[in-house]
Amino acid sequence: MTTAAGGPPSPNTPSKLALGLLTGAVIGASLAGFVSGCVLGRTSLVVLSLALPAAYGLVAFLASLPRWGREAAAVPVRALALIEEREAVRGESSDVPVQFELSVVPDGAPGFRVGIRQEINLVELPDYRPRGIVVVEYPPDRPWKARIVKRPTPEWERRVAGARLDSVPGPAMREESGPGCAGCLLTVLGLLLGVGAVLLPFHTELFAVVEDGTGTARPAVTSSSESSSSESSSSESSSATITVTSATGTVALGPGQSMLDQGELRKAVESLTPGGEPRQALAVVVQDRQLTVVLNPADGVPGAGAPGAGKGPGFDPRSLPYERIPGLVEEARSTLGVKAPKSWQLTADGTTGALTLRIVVTGESGSATLEADGRGQVLRRNGG
Structure with missing residues (x-):
């Protein structure tokens, strides 16, 4: 072969x-x-x-x-091999790994050198001395996977007893590890x-989540008018960006500011009603540095001579319990069982009846919700 x-x-x-x-x-x-x-x-x-x-x-x-x-x-090939080198590695059991370098001489084929690593029992280790002859077995297409046959058949034992092998020159093949x-x-x-x-x-989305959780600066919020009849007014300064359309009003604070700062939320809401003209809101959404008011289109556009609040569903955003909101947010962050709270959001909704405040806090362990009425009195808590 x-x-x-x-x-x-x-x-x-x-x-x-x-x-x-x-x-x-x-x-x-x-x-x-x-x-x-x-x-x-x-x-x-x-x-x-x-x-x-x-x-x-x-x-x-x-x-x-x-x-x-x-x-x-594949039928494995058996051949005689001469032990050129042997190095035992210390182990913690009776079987120790031994590094062998062998000169393999198969029948009817060129000889080759191969380096293998195989576990040998300490009691049997003296049987594998350098220059000794052993029987090896290997796949025909992968001779570098040769293994020493510890219990050869009687026929191979007779061949080992009468064999005289010479070393095969050249480097030893080793399996790439x-x-x-x-x-x-x-x-x-x-x-x-x-x-x-x-x-x-x-x-x-990922950067937005990271920024909300760490308090880093977010880009200024801008908005464009939704139709030709919409009025869009945008005033940018070092502290806030204010955008008003026929459907929404948005205030985005600059770095280092928060809607929970004293008087900041009230000032932000009033900045969306220039001239003191009241305007009905369908919802108010407050985050740490952003206020969004969903306006009632039936009330017209501020500054256009439209009638005041009172048409259709909604509520006057100026009626929010501003003094209670920072305390409600802090209570939601500290008492609802949310681990390491990173962000919060307050939603005020009065479209279906009485004004309701809903504060959602998000952290490592999930989210939790605190609900309060229009006066800031807590109604229910849903823990994380």
């Missing part, structure tokens, strides 16, 4: 490099998708990030089945590409 005496396959073949790149991309995309889905609260993204590596592993398993079948069907430098670099590159492919579509 003729065997190939060439060395083990290189770890940097194009197929293996491509596989390393793809594996890194799958790992990066899965990790980034899982974290992004948890931060943004998107269950579908979390499920997809968990399904991706499972699907990739299944495909890789199915693709490997033919190769495993061929390897299992790692993917190589190029393979590692491509795997890292794939990891970065996978992370970038997931973060790029969601970077705006």
Whole structure:
């Protein structure tokens, strides 16, 4: 039988490099998708990030089945081998790993040197001295996977007793233990590409969540008119940006300011009603540095001579219990069981009846809600 005496396959073949790149991309995309889905609260993204590596592993398993079948069907080759070197590595059990370098001389084929590592019992270790002859077994297409046969058949024992072998010149073949430098670099590159492919579509939402949680400056909020009849007034200063249309009014504070500062929320609401003209609101949404008022279109546009509040559903946003709101927010942040609260949002709604204040606090352990009436008296709490 003729065997190939060439060395083990290189770890940097194009197929293996491509596989390393793809594996890194799958790992990066899965990790980034899982974290992004948890931060943004998107269950579908979390499920997809968990399904991706499972699907990739299944495909890789199915693709490997033919190769495993061929390897299992191959009849191993047995040959005599001369022990050139032996080095035992200290172990904690009776079987210790031993590094062998062998000169293998198969029947009817060129000899070759191979380096292997195999566990040998301490009691049997004296039987494997340098220059001793042993029987080895290896796959015909992978001679570097040779193993010493510890209990050969009587026929092979007779061959060992009468054999005289010479050393085979040349370096010893050794199985490649790692993917190589190029393979590692491509795997890292794939990891970065996978992370970038997931973060790029969601970077705006992720940065917004991070900014809300850390208090860093957010971009100034702008708005355009929704129709030709809408009035849009925008005044920018170092402290706030005010935008008013026919449907909404928005005030965005600058860095270092908060709607919970004394008198800040009242001033922001009054800045949306120039000249003191009342205007009905369908809802008021307050965050740390942003106020949004959903206006009642039936009341007309401020400054256009429209009648005052009172048409259709809604409430006067100037009637909010401003003095109670900072305390309600603090109570929601500290008493509802939300771990490490990062952001809060107050929504005032009076379209279906009495004015109701709803404060939602979000943190590491989830979110919780506190509800109060139009006077700021707490009605109910839903803990995190």
